[in-house]
Amino acid sequence: MKPEISHFTSDDVVFTDGSTAQDVNTILLGTGYDLRVPFLEESGEVIVNPGSNETGRHRLTTNLRYLFPLHRHIFSLSASYPTNALAFIGLQIMVYNCPSDTAQSIYTASIIANGSLLAPRTELLRELADDEEDLRRRGYDPYYIGHRMVDNSAFDYQDDLIETLRSKGGLPERNTSFVEAWRRDCVEYLGNLKRGWKRLEALGQAQEWLEGVESEEEWFDLMKRVSTWQRDWETEHDQLVVFSDDTLIY
Structure with missing residues (x-):
């Protein structure tokens, strides 16, 4: 994975970390996309604030890279409704989507069916803040990387969702991990x-x-x-x- 392009020479593409790429035939400017939820923005449930880098407790916010506050990238922690009322599947990037979406769907369906599997909102917000601080300690800005699964964490994330349900009785106990070896x-x-x-x-x-x-x-x-x-x-x-x-x- 390369950082952003710094400049071009007659022979090389030079990246912001000083590394280069030679013999490049084509450059596609992949500018990405904005993380928007228009049908929730119209009702005022999601606030669009491109410069936001701090989690609030009252409304979902998107800074166009990160939708927050969400419990484990799934459940909205907005104070407007119960913590198991609004879920998002598939926000992550740098994952194998099918197994990741499956793990999230199992987690979501179980918690919608039994909201008591979730801790109180204040505890979930504290857990989110701890996760964001852990990313900062590892050199990442959580409000910039958004829902990117960094450091090959996607498999651990999927296993953790399922193991959390098993430990709380939301799924039967098993001796196998969700993610196959x-x-x-x-x-x-x-x-x-x-x-x-x-x-x-x-x-x-x-x-x-x-x-x-x-x-x-x-x-x-x-x-x-x-x-x-x-x-x-x-x-x-x-x-x-x-x-x-x-x-x-x-």
Whole structure:
């Protein structure tokens, strides 16, 4: 992940941290989007204040990057209604959306059905303030990064939602985590996996590797085997496979 662009030279793109990128063919100015909730803004329930960097207790506020105050990026802590009355699913970025949205949906449905699973509003606001302060200690401005899951925290976040419900009786106790081990593991070798699969296709061997692969466990095993196969090949040949349709996005 690169910071913002500082300037261009005749050969390089120079970023604000002093690093550079060479041989850049195309630059797309991805300016992002504003975090807005128009149907709640019209009723006055959400206040739009681009410069806001402090959580209030009375109305939801968006500074166009961050919607707050929210309990665990989901439930509104506005004083206008009960704490389990208004929920937002899918605000996070830098996550795998489907499993993240599933964990949030389970958490939301359980708490809508039983509001006693939530602590009092004052305690939830204090918890939010503590979370924001923890981000600051780690060098992040919570009102700038918004709902971004930093430092690979997305999986821990999902597990924590489900474990919180289990610990309070909102879900049956289980000995398994919500996030399967293979989801955590595959993050470490996605590059090898992608390059390996493309090489298998180029060699005409992909179908052979797919034979008999049906269950989730078998797919996970296949992913590991492809990654290991590619890693070993690149180590032996001391080179990284690059395909013509690969695009590096900063």
